[in-house]
Amino acid sequence: MTAVAARAARVLRRLAAMAATLLVTSFLVFSSLFLAPGDPASFLVKGRSAGPAELAEIRRQYGFDEPFLVRYWHWLEGVLHGDLGRSHLLHQDVASVIWSRLPASLLLIGVSALMIAVVGIGSGVVGALRRGSRTDRSLMLLVTVGAAAPAFVAALLLRSVLGVQLGWFPTIGNGTGLLDRLHHVVLPAAALSVTFVALVTRVTRSAMLDELRREHVEVALSRGTPRRTVIRRHVLRNALGPIVTVSALLVSGMLVSTAIVETAFGMSGVGSLLVQSVDQLDFQVVQAIVLLVVAAFVVVNALVDLVHPLIDPRTAAAGSAR
Amino acid sequence: MSAHPAHPALAAGARRPLARLRVLGGGRLRRACLALLTLFVLVALLAPWLTPHDPTFGKLGDTLLGPGADHWLGTDQGGRDTLSALIAGTRTSLAGPLGVVVFSTLLGTAVGLFTAWRGGWIDAMAGRALDIVFAFPALLLAILAVALFGKGMTAPVIAMAIAYTPYTARLVRGLAVQEKARPYIAAYRVQGHSAPFITVRRMLPNIAPTLLAQSTVNFGYALLDLAALSFLGLGVQPPTPDWGAMINQGQAAVLQGQPLSAIAPAVAVVLVVVAFNVVGESLGDRLAGRDS
Numbered sequence: 001m002t003a004v005a006a007r008a009a010r011v012l013r014r015l016a017a018m019a020a021t022l023l024v025t026s027f028l029v030f031s032s033l034f035l036a037p038g039d040p041a042s043f044l045v046k047g048r049s050a051g052p053a054e055l056a057e058i059r060r061q062y063g064f065d066e067p068f069l070v071r072y073w074h075w076l077e078g079v080l081h082g083d084l085g086r087s088h089l090l091h092q093d094v095a096s097v098i099w100s101r102l103p104a105s106l107l108l109i110g111v112s113a114l115m116i117a118v119v120g121i122g123s124g125v126v127g128a129l130r131r132g133s134r135t136d137r138s139l140m141l142l143v144t145v146g147a148a149a150p151a152f153v154a155a156l157l158l159r160s161v162l163g164v165q166l167g168w169f170p171t172i173g174n175g176t177g178l179l180d181r182l183h184h185v186v187l188p189a190a191a192l193s194v195t196f197v198a199l200v201t202r203v204t205r206s207a208m209l210d211e212l213r214r215e216h217v218e219v220a221l222s223r224g225t226p227r228r229t230v231i232r233r234h235v236l237r238n239a240l241g242p243i244v245t246v247s248a249l250l251v252s253g254m255l256v257s258t259a260i261v262e263t264a265f266g267m268s269g270v271g272s273l274l275v276q277s278v279d280q281l282d283f284q285v286v287q288a289i290v291l292l293v294v295a296a297f298v299v300v301n302a303l304v305d306l307v308h309p310l311i312d313p314r315t316a317a318a319g320s321a322r
Numbered sequence: 323m324s325a326h327p328a329h330p331a332l333a334a335g336a337r338r339p340l341a342r343l344r345v346l347g348g349g350r351l352r353r354a355c356l357a358l359l360t361l362f363v364l365v366a367l368l369a370p371w372l373t374p375h376d377p378t379f380g381k382l383g384d385t386l387l388g389p390g391a392d393h394w395l396g397t398d399q400g401g402r403d404t405l406s407a408l409i410a411g412t413r414t415s416l417a418g419p420l421g422v423v424v425f426s427t428l429l430g431t432a433v434g435l436f437t438a439w440r441g442g443w444i445d446a447m448a449g450r451a452l453d454i455v456f457a458f459p460a461l462l463l464a465i466l467a468v469a470l471f472g473k474g475m476t477a478p479v480i481a482m483a484i485a486y487t488p489y490t491a492r493l494v495r496g497l498a499v500q501e502k503a504r505p506y507i508a509a510y511r512v513q514g515h516s517a518p519f520i521t522v523r524r525m526l527p528n529i530a531p532t533l534l535a536q537s538t539v540n541f542g543y544a545l546l547d548l549a550a551l552s553f554l555g556l557g558v559q560p561p562t563p564d565w566g567a568m569i570n571q572g573q574a575a576v577l578q579g580q581p582l583s584a585i586a587p588a589v590a591v592v593l594v595v596v597a598f599n600v601v602g603e604s605l606g607d608r609l610a611g612r613d614s
Contacts, residue, residue: 150595257461278468279556
């Protein structure tokens with residue numbers, strides 16, 4: 001088999017595995033409704049009084065009288081066409097509710113991801129290059145505390161100190177206009193980042209240390225290649241593989257943490273929508289958001305597996321040798 | 323590996339691996355963390371006798387007092403003594419993660435041992451199933467459980483136990499596959515011992531120390547997730563004292579410049595989780611021979 005064909009086969013296999021995982025996870029999310037105690041139709045309108053006519057309409061709409069797999073099939077068909085059902089509380093399509101909240105959450109996630117990449121990889125590199133120094137030891141202590149500092153604690157401290165005491169940043173809401181929005185998102189993004197910065201720092205540091213110990217680094221240095229070049233082109237380049245892989249695993253945790261951060265800062269986003277919907281018993285919205293978070297995690301991890309050989313061609317070679 | 327005695331009578335050493343665990347020795351940080359955890363467990367057990375005031379309801383005249391002789395950590399918006407709520411909250415805050423860790427360790431160990439022993443397609447299928455569960459983050463599964471079964475702690479604890487199971491199952495499976503290849507297992511098999519006897523009574527003790535290290539770290543993360551749930555108002559419901567719920571309730575006071583009723587439980591959460599992480603990881607390092 002030629003290299004190109006082998007690569008194409010690998011990509012197709014990975015995409016097929018991703019599709020299979022998405023199918024099973026979507027089935028689980030769909031089925032979860034039927035775990036709820038009582039009749040599913042009355043569960044969906046729980047918290048409000050609904051007449052028998054409305055219940056019959058819901059039963060017909062969701063096909064509760066049809067066989068289970070047929071129901072799932074219709075639901076999946078809808079989801080694939082962007083139909084996430086209808087909120088019985090808001091009397092709106094779930095997809096449009098989520099869509100209107102999405103930009104705020106994406107901004108939060110984007111700014112936070114930037115912070116995680118810059119601060120996490122940066123301090124990991126510094127720690128590895130100055131291994132055992134005072135800087136390294138203080139960084140490691142910060143990492144230990146940071147990994148244990150949940151988003152809600154970070155949010156509390158940041159709001160209390162930078163928001164209330166010093167008044168540098170707004171403590172509530174989304175803001176309007178680009179600059180105001182960015183100003184509003186700094187503290188939430190920082191709160192969201194803390195745990196993940198700690199984890200990425202740790203992974204970067206140990207991946208860098210693993211690479212620094214390698215022979216090829218010593219050879220390059222002894223040949224007179226400038227240290228800076230060796231670090232950048234040999235050490236960091238090779239360390240990127242594990243860093244990216246671990247970061248992909250953190251995606252789902254980060255998406256869920258937006259619920260905490262958005263709630264803490266009174267932001268209007270998909271995360272706070274999830275919490276409100278659980279609170280107000282709007283199950284359709286909860287189910288749709290759970291589905292999106294899980295799907296995002298599965299897709300991101302598949303993408304990382306596919307992109308990995310571009311970062312580190314050795315993994316592609318290892319993959320086709322198997 | 324070759325040093326391992328083949329004869330079961332000589333394999334006694336393999337059955338007492340806990341003797342290898344001299345947890346109480348070693349680094350200052352580790353000892354400090356162990357002491358801290360012991361303290362918190364004692365506080366949780368003795369909570370009803372330690373609280374200086376009513377931990378559930380406060381006096382309306384005493385709202386948002388600063389720290390003082392009568393209220394060491396001040397009071398919250400309902401006039402409740404923060405120290406008392408903190409002490410009483412130790413119980414709920416530690417009981418939830420305990421449930422998660424016990425459930426997930428039992429389930430994960432069972433799955434891990436079974437799949438490692440059977441191997442073949444059962445092992446492969448179970449691996450796939452665990453990958454699927456892995457796509458559901460623990461907190462998300464807990465939130466889904468609340469949406470289905472209502473607020474409280476029982477459903478989220480069960481949901482999170484399921485979410486934590488793949489970590490334990492994978493660890494146990496990996497270790498059990500290694501153990502299975504060892505001569506002492508072959509010796510027991512030749513003697514005609516049953517699979518449950520060999521895996522649970524003979525194999526598990528050799529895996530237990532690493533499992534304990536993993537469960538210790540898991541405890542910290544489970545505590546974080548459950549505290550987050552209560553913070554979101556979906557877990558323990560006020561006025562039942564709980565750290566996550568206290569942080570949530572204290573938020574409004576933070577904006578009024580009285581952050582102590584929220585910061586005290588936040589510090590408690592971070593301290594306990596750091597302690598669990600340090601103890602768990604040093605246990606793991608020690609077992610892996612990477613003692614620093």
